Amino acid sequence: MADPIVTVSELLAPAFAAVGGPGVDPVVRPSDRADAQANGALAIAKQLGQNPRQVAEAVLAIARDLLVGVCSDIEIAGPGFLNLTFTNEFLASQLAAAANDSHLGVRSTPLVEHIVVDYSHPNVAKEMHVGHLRTTVIGDAIVRMLTFVGHRVTKENHIGDWGTPFGMLIEHMLDLGETEAASELSVGDLAGFYKAARVKFEAGEAFGDRARQRVVLLQGGDAETLRLWGVLVAESTRYFNTVYATLGVLLTDADLAPESMYNPMLPDVVTRLRDVGLLRESDGAQVVFPAGYLNREGEPLPLIVQNSVGGYNYATTDLACVIDRVERLKVDRMVYVVGAPQAQHLAMVFAVSEMAGWLAPGVAVHVAFGNVLGADRKMLKSRSGESLKLNELLNEALERAEAAVVDKNPDLPAAERTAVAHAIGIGAVKYADLSTDRIKDYVFEWDRMLSFDGNTAPYLQYAHARICSIFRRAEVDRASVRNSVPVLATPQERALALRLLAFDTAVWDTIDRYSPHRLCTYLFDLAQDFTGFYEHCPVLKAADEATKQSRLALCDVTARVMEKGLDLLGISAPERM
Numbered sequence: 164m165a166d167p168i169v170t171v172s173e174l175l176a177p178a179f180a181a182v183g184g185p186g187v188d189p190v191v192r193p194s195d196r197a198d199a200q201a202n203g204a205l206a207i208a209k210q211l212g213q214n215p216r217q218v219a220e221a222v223l224a225i226a227r228d229l230l231v232g233v234c235s236d237i238e239i240a241g242p243g244f245l246n247l248t249f250t251n252e253f254l255a256s257q258l259a260a261a262a263n264d265s266h267l268g269v270r271s272t273p274l275v276e277h278i279v280v281d282y283s284h285p286n287v288a289k290e291m292h293v294g295h296l297r298t299t300v301i302g303d304a305i306v307r308m309l310t311f312v313g314h315r316v317t318k319e320n321h322i323g324d325w326g327t328p329f330g331m332l333i334e335h336m337l338d339l340g341e342t343e344a345a346s347e348l349s350v351g352d353l354a355g356f357y358k359a360a361r362v363k364f365e366a367g368e369a370f371g372d373r374a375r376q377r378v379v380l381l382q383g384g385d386a387e388t389l390r391l392w393g394v395l396v397a398e399s400t401r402y403f404n405t406v407y408a409t410l411g412v413l414l415t416d417a418d419l420a421p422e423s424m425y426n427p428m429l430p431d432v433v434t435r436l437r438d439v440g441l442l443r444e445s446d447g448a449q450v451v452f453p454a455g456y457l458n459r460e461g462e463p464l465p466l467i468v469q470n471s472v473g474g475y476n477y478a479t480t481d482l483a484c485v486i487d488r489v490e491r492l493k494v495d496r497m498v499y500v501v502g503a504p505q506a507q508h509l510a511m512v513f514a515v516s517e518m519a520g521w522l523a524p525g526v527a528v529h530v531a532f533g534n535v536l537g538a539d540r541k542m543l544k545s546r547s548g549e550s551l552k553l554n555e556l557l558n559e560a561l562e563r564a565e566a567a568v569v570d571k572n573p574d575l576p577a578a579e580r581t582a583v584a585h586a587i588g589i590g591a592v593k594y595a596d597l598s599t600d601r602i603k604d605y606v607f608e609w610d611r612m613l614s615f616d617g618n619t620a621p622y623l624q625y626a627h628a629r630i631c632s633i634f635r636r637a638e639v640d641r642a643s644v645r646n647s648v649p650v651l652a653t654p655q656e657r658a659l660a661l662r663l664l665a666f667d668t669a670v671w672d673t674i675d676r677y678s679p680h681r682l683c684t685y686l687f688d689l690a691q692d693f694t695g696f697y698e699h700c701p702v703l704k705a706a707d708e709a710t711k712q713s714r715l716a717l718c719d720v721t722a723r724v725m726e727k728g729l730d731l732l733g734i735s736a737p738e739r740m
């Protein structure tokens with residue numbers, strides 16, 4: 164039921180093993196020359212010091228029998244490639260199987276892991292920036308995909324809710340009055356709130372003293388201070404939740420794993436590092452030197468876990484967090500969806516955790532991403548140059564999408580229009596983010612991301628809606644066509660079938676590299692193959708009933724793969740738009 168490329172690779176494995184030894188990879192890939200190409204003979208030839216074409220011939224002599232009914236044609240090409248052409252019957256039967264599979268042919272994981280995905284993690288009483296938008300959107304897509312293939316996923320929203328700024332923030336809240344402060348924060352004026360506190364902190368000594376005393380009270384566990392702190396946290400989370408609701412991400416309050424949660428464990432982190440002999444003193448601070456990390460002068464680079472006055476920091480919290488994930492949650496993998504600038508911090512945290520014996524190599528993964536840029540290719544800012552409020556950005560997306568929908572389909576009833584505009588607007592923002600290689604920066608361009616042409620969410624959503632409309636016009640129940648085995652008579656039908664069957668590989672490539680843009684590219688190719696099919700192959704006006712049924716079946720699977728693929732990216736697919 165998997166991708167035919169995978170099936171053929173499994174079928175060919177014994178032939179390659181017979182010639183090259185056990186475990187040899189047939190290396191099967193899609194190809195322009197045929198449906199697929201197996202390149203495994205090259206490596207064998209190199210290893211055995213033989214002529215690759217002869218190796219390919221030896222493989223082929225065994226493989227022919229293995230591929231009866233699967234390949235209509237196997238040819239040796241170039242320096243020893245096997246060019247494979249699938250039989251139409253094989254493709255059609257695989258497609259019929261995928262159509263009847265709730266996972267549309269996507270393989271489940273052979274080994275179920277418990278995986279933590281650490282994402283979104285904004286900071287309390289600070290505006291979420293576009294970096295937080297990126298981690299939220301990318302992390303959510305990764306969670307959806309890992310869950311889809313059968314892993315057990317724990318989402319952790321490691322919000323920044325602890326540290327010295329809370330002294331000044333609490334004092335500022337007291338100056339404003341709790342109610343006033345709460346309303347400022349819950350509507351999302353986090354940036355204004357933080358800035359005002361900072362200005363006072365820098366201006367007046369009296370305020371600075373109060374702030375510093377407040378930090379001491381907070382760390383000492385003073386009840387009233389903790390209550391005030393709790394108000395800041397609650398109001399900020401309320402704001403984060405409004406952003407999450409608009410975005411349609413999976414995060415809920417149950418996923419909060421805030422920095423403060425690790426607070427009671429911090430002394431233990433230092434003790435344990437001392438016990439395993441890793442703790443050193445450097446300039447009065449307690450540090451660990453992870454092997455292989457040097458500063459610009461070529462000196463060992465320390466990870467500071469306790470400063471000279473006994474305070475713990477971001478790194479200490481992250482070490483506690485690793486211990487918690489390994490020892491309490493017993494995870495097999497932890498995925499950190501965090502911007503590229505924190506690469507060194509995370510690498511050092513992982514290295515120290517490994518040296519301390521808390522973490523096995525390869526268990527922690529940093530899924531890094533680049534910046535969002537404005538048209539001027541500088542960091543994206545609001546028009547007035549202020550930090551960008553995410554809610555405002557998302558509202559603008561909704562407004563623009565609504566205008567686009569009115570323009571495209573003026574007859575859509577008003578209630579449906581709002582829902583469709585939401586799907587398009589939010590889908591466009593998410594897709595623009597997900598469709599570029601995450602490690603690269605990208606330019607935020609409204610017109611491009613909302614366009615109904617090109618590699619955009621609206622284009623893919625439109626392809627899906629168009630298929631839904633075919634079924635509406637045909638007055639055919641979608642499920643009724645799922646039992647017919649499609650006939651792949653034309654090149655366009657064949658190309659579409661091959662693409663549909665590659666959904667499996669597309670999802671797995673995306674998961675293996677934590678790279679959502681791979682799935683995006685796949686869906687874009689699918690939409691284009693569908694367009695090619697639809698232009699050449701009449702569906703409702705097909706020459707005979709059997710052809711019509713077969714083409715409707717192709718339409719149905721295409722729509723479902725598109726819908727599922729978008730869903731894995733966290734994007735919805737309206738039936739009309």
Ligand code: ARG
Pocket residue numbers: 281284285286321322323481484499501
């Ligand atoms: N709150 C941090 C920030 O806004 C990100 C936290 C990332 N997660 C972690 N375990 N360090 O930069």
